[in-house]
Amino acid sequence: MLMKEYRICMPLTVEEYQIGQLYMISKHSLEQSSGGEGVEVVRNEPDTHPQYGPGQVTEKRIYLNSKLPSWIQKFVPMIFYVTEKAWNFYPYTITEYTCSFLPKLLVKIETHFQNDNGSSENVFGDVPTPRDSVCFLDILSDPIPEKHYKKTEDLSSWESKRTGRGPLVDGWRNSTRPIMCSYKRVQCSFEVYGFQGRTEEFIHKNIRDILLVGHRQAVAWIDEWHGMSLEEVRDFERKLQQETNDKLKCDRTDSVSIRPSISRSISVTDETSLKKMGLKTVSIPDSSSCPSSYPLKGPKRLNSNPE
Numbered sequence: 001m002l003m004k005e006y007r008i009c010m011p012l013t014v015e016e017y018q019i020g021q022l023y024m025i026s027k028h029s030l031e032q033s034s035g036g037e038g039v040e041v042v043r044n045e046p047d048t049h050p051q052y053g054p055g056q057v058t059e060k061r062i063y064l065n066s067k068l069p070s071w072i073q074k075f076v077p078m079i080f081y082v083t084e085k086a087w088n089f090y091p092y093t094i095t096e097y098t099c100s101f102l103p104k105l106l107v108k109i110e111t112h113f114q115n116d117n118g119s120s121e122n123v124f125g126d127v128p129t130p131r132d133s134v135c136f137l138d139i140l141s142d143p144i145p146e147k148h149y150k151k152t153e154d155l156s157s158w159e160s161k162r163t164g165r166g167p168l169v170d171g172w173r174n175s176t177r178p179i180m181c182s183y184k185r186v187q188c189s190f191e192v193y194g195f196q197g198r199t200e201e202f203i204h205k206n207i208r209d210i211l212l213v214g215h216r217q218a219v220a221w222i223d224e225w226h227g228m229s230l231e232e233v234r235d236f237e238r239k240l241q242q243e244t245n246d247k248l249k250c251d252r253t254d255s256v257s258i259r260p261s262i263s264r265s266i267s268v269t270d271e272t273s274l275k276k277m278g279l280k281t282v283s284i285p286d287s288s289s290c291p292s293s294y295p296l297k298g299p300k301r302l303n304s305n306p307e
Helices: 014-031 196-220 230-257 271-276
Strands: 002-010 038-049 053-063 081-089 092-098 105-114 134-137 180-190
Touching (some): 014 105, 014 180, 014 196, 038 230, 180 196
Antiparallel strands (some): 053 081, 105 180
16 A cells, blocks of 8 residues: 655635635536546535544546556546545545445545644644655645646736735745645555556555645635635536536436447456456455455545545
8 A cells, every 4th residue: 555645735714714625526527528528426415533523525526537647547447437536524534435346446634724824743643654655745836737727827927916826936835824734645556467567656646635625725716715605616516517527427328329339448457357357366355355444434435435
C-alpha cells in the first residue's frame, strides 16, 4: 500500500470552504461529464458519525474508461465504473474508491481542514506521517495538465470582486490572510502481482492533479458561491446532480447504440488470464475483508465508495 499526505492551502477560511467545496464538486462533476463518461450520483443523504456528529453520505459512479492509459484499457470492459463513497462530517471527511471489476483496488482519502498554512503535524491524531511522504501542493505555481488550464482559473491574475482577495504571489502561503489547509491522507492499494507499483503510482499522480485543479477552482469561483448559505448550496448541489445524471445517461444511451454488439475484456484479477500473460500470481486476501479503521455509523451498504 502506498500512502502519502497532501497539504493544499487556500486563501479561505475553513468555514467559507464548507460552502465552496460543495459548490466546486457539483460544478466540476457537471463539467467533466460528457460522451457517456463522468459522474453519476447514486445516493446523497444525511448521516451521523459517533465522533463528528451529523453530516452527509454520498455514493457516486465515475465512468472514465477513455481516461485510462492504454496498458490498463486492454484489461477493462468497454463500460466500467469506479464507485466513490464519501462521508462528509465537515471539517473531517472520508472518501473511498473501489471497483467491482478490480476487487483488489482500494483508494482511501481522509481529510482534515484547518485554519493554518499547512504547518500542523499529526492532524489525524494517530501515527504522524513520515516527512518524506508529506507533499505540499501549491495551487498558484504547481503545474496541472494542459487540458485543465483556464486563464480565468489562473490564480496569478485572479481577483475576487466580492471579497477583495487576489491575485496570489510567490510566497503567498506565508503572508496571505485568511488562509486554510486541506490535509489529505491518501492510501492506495492495488495488490495484483506485476501491476501493483505501476498502478499505485499512476493513481497518486492522478489524485495530485485532481486535488490541484479542484482547489484552484474553489478559489477562482469564489464570487459565484461566497455568501451562499448551506441550504442554498445544497439546493444548488441537488440541481446540478440531476443535470449531471441526465446528461450522463443520455450520452451513454447514444454511445451504446453505436457500439459493436460483441466485445471482449480480460479481468486482471483472473488467475488463468494472468498465467496466460506470463505473470506469476500470489494469494492475496480480499481487501474488502479488511476492517476499516474508522468506526462509521449509519447505512450498512458500505461495500464500495469525491472528492
